[in-house]
Amino acid sequence: MSLHYDHADVIIVGGGMVGLALACALKDSGLHIVILERGEPPVRKSLGRDCRVSAIVMGNVKILQGLGVWKYLEADAGPMRSMRIWDNQEQGGIRFDASEIKQEALGYLIENSATQLAMHKTLLESDTVEFCSPAEISTVNWLEDKVEVKLADGRQLSTPLIVGADGGRSWIREQAGIGVWQRDYKQKGIVATVRPEHPHRGIAYQRFLPTGPLAMLPMSDNLCSIVWSAENSEAERLMAMDDERFLAALNATFGPVLGRITEAGERAAFPLIGRLTKHFVRERVVLIGDAAHCIHPLAGLGVNLGLRDAMVLAQEIVDARRFDEDWGELPVLNRYMKQRLPDVLSIMASMESFHQIFTSTIPGMKEVRGLGMRVMGNSGGIKQLLMRNSTGISLPVPKQIS
Numbered sequence: 001m002s003l004h005y006d007h008a009d010v011i012i013v014g015g016g017m018v019g020l021a022l023a024c025a026l027k028d029s030g031l032h033i034v035i036l037e038r039g040e041p042p043v044r045k046s047l048g049r050d051c052r053v054s055a056i057v058m059g060n061v062k063i064l065q066g067l068g069v070w071k072y073l074e075a076d077a078g079p080m081r082s083m084r085i086w087d088n089q090e091q092g093g094i095r096f097d098a099s100e101i102k103q104e105a106l107g108y109l110i111e112n113s114a115t116q117l118a119m120h121k122t123l124l125e126s127d128t129v130e131f132c133s134p135a136e137i138s139t140v141n142w143l144e145d146k147v148e149v150k151l152a153d154g155r156q157l158s159t160p161l162i163v164g165a166d167g168g169r170s171w172i173r174e175q176a177g178i179g180v181w182q183r184d185y186k187q188k189g190i191v192a193t194v195r196p197e198h199p200h201r202g203i204a205y206q207r208f209l210p211t212g213p214l215a216m217l218p219m220s221d222n223l224c225s226i227v228w229s230a231e232n233s234e235a236e237r238l239m240a241m242d243d244e245r246f247l248a249a250l251n252a253t254f255g256p257v258l259g260r261i262t263e264a265g266e267r268a269a270f271p272l273i274g275r276l277t278k279h280f281v282r283e284r285v286v287l288i289g290d291a292a293h294c295i296h297p298l299a300g301l302g303v304n305l306g307l308r309d310a311m312v313l314a315q316e317i318v319d320a321r322r323f324d325e326d327w328g329e330l331p332v333l334n335r336y337m338k339q340r341l342p343d344v345l346s347i348m349a350s351m352e353s354f355h356q357i358f359t360s361t362i363p364g365m366k367e368v369r370g371l372g373m374r375v376m377g378n379s380g381g382i383k384q385l386l387m388r389n390s391t392g393i394s395l396p397v398p399k400q401i402s
C-alpha cells in the first residue's frame, strides 16, 4: 500500500493486535498515524480457524467495545464462563466461575487473526490512519526533534514519535539500543484448534503437569484451543507426530473430561521466553505490547497487558497534543511508563511464582500446592480478588480517547 504523506504524527511499527489497538484508539484524534507492518495481513486456517487464539479478559472486552472493534468480533468470540485448574498429582483443584464476580464471562476466546481483521475494519472508518504492508524498514535515524525512517523500497518518513509494537524480538527496541532481561523457559507452547466429543459449556481447563500447563480453552462452535507447554525436546516429539498419534497423546494427557478429542487442526509451536525491556521509553521512542514485555502464556495475559499499554499511551499522546506538548519527548513518555510499569511487573511476578509453584520438584511442594489450592478454593475473598485482578475488571476502564 502506498504512503500519502512523508510525515506522520505517530509511526507505529508492527501491525499485530497491540499496534492496531493503538491505531484504533487514535483514529478519531485528528492525528495522522502510519502503521508499518512487515508481514502480510492474517488469514484463518486451522479447522477453518487460526491456531493462534487469545483469551481476552473481561476488562479488555470493555476496551474493545469502547474502540468500536467488538461489534466485528462478537459473533466469533467464545465466552469463557468458568475455569478449572488441577494438577497431575490430583492434590486438589480450583474452580473460578464468572458468576462469583458478577460477570457474564471471565473473558472471551478469540482467534488473533479475527481480532486483527476486526481492528482493520474499524480503521477503515478513519481517513487519518494509513496501514502500510508489507513494509520493511531499512534505517531509523534519531534526530533532536524528529525520527527519520527509511523503508527498504526507498520511501522516507519523519515523525516526532516512533512506537515499537513489533513483538518480542523488537527491531525498534534493538535500534534504540535498549536491552532486555530475559528468561528462557526452555519450553515451547504448542497451539492447535481441537474438537472435543462433549460440549465444553464455556469451561476452560488448565491442567498443570511437571513440564508445564496444558490448557483447553472454549471457543465458539464447540471447538477448543489448546496451549500445551512442554520442554523443548518433548515439544519437538509432539510436533513431529502425525495427527493420529498426537490426538492419542493429547487424550492420554488431558483425560476424559470432555470425552475424546476427535480432531486436531494445524499445530504451531512457539518458544516460551520471558522478556522485560530495560527501558519502556527513550526520547522519541516508546515500546508497547510484547516489544516491552513477554510473559509465559499460562495465564493468557500477554495481549491483555498490551491492550492496556495501547490505551494508556493513546491517552497520553492525545493529552499532550491538547496541552501543546511534544508527545515524542520524555516527560510525556515517562507518564506512560509510570502508569504501565506497576501492572506489568505485578502480572509478570505472579506468573513467575505460579510457574515455579506448579513445576517445582522440591520435596513437599506438591502437598503445599494442594493445600494452597484447597485454601484458595474455600476462601471466597482471596479467590474473588484473584479473579477481579486477572480479568482486569478491578482496573479502571480507560477513558474514551478524545
Ligand SMILES: Cc1cc2nc3c(=O)[nH]c(=O)nc-3n(C[C@H](O)[C@H](O)[C@H](O)COP(=O)(O)OP(=O)(O)OC[C@H]3O[C@@H](n4cnc5c(N)ncnc54)[C@H](O)[C@@H]3O)c2cc1C
Pocket (backbone or CB within 6 Å): 013, 014, 015, 016, 017, 018, 019, 036, 037, 038, 039, 053, 054, 055, 056, 135, 136, 137, 165, 166, 167, 168, 170, 171, 172, 189, 190, 191, 227, 270, 288, 289, 290, 291, 297, 299, 300, 301, 302, 303, 304, 305, 306
Ligand atoms: C502459545 C501462546 C499462547 C498465548 N495465549 C495468549 C492468551 O490467551 N491471551 C493473551 O493475552 N496473550 C496470549 N499470548 C500472548 C500474545 O500472543 C502476545 O502477547 C501478543 O500476540 C502480542 O501482540 P503484539 O502486537 O505486541 O506482538 P505480535 O503479535 O508479535 O505482533 C508484532 C507485529 O510486528 C510485526 N513486525 C515485527 N518486526 C517488524 C519490523 N521490523 N517492521 C515492521 N513490522 C514488524 C510482525 O509481523 C507482527 O505483525 C500467547 C502467546 C503464546 C506464544
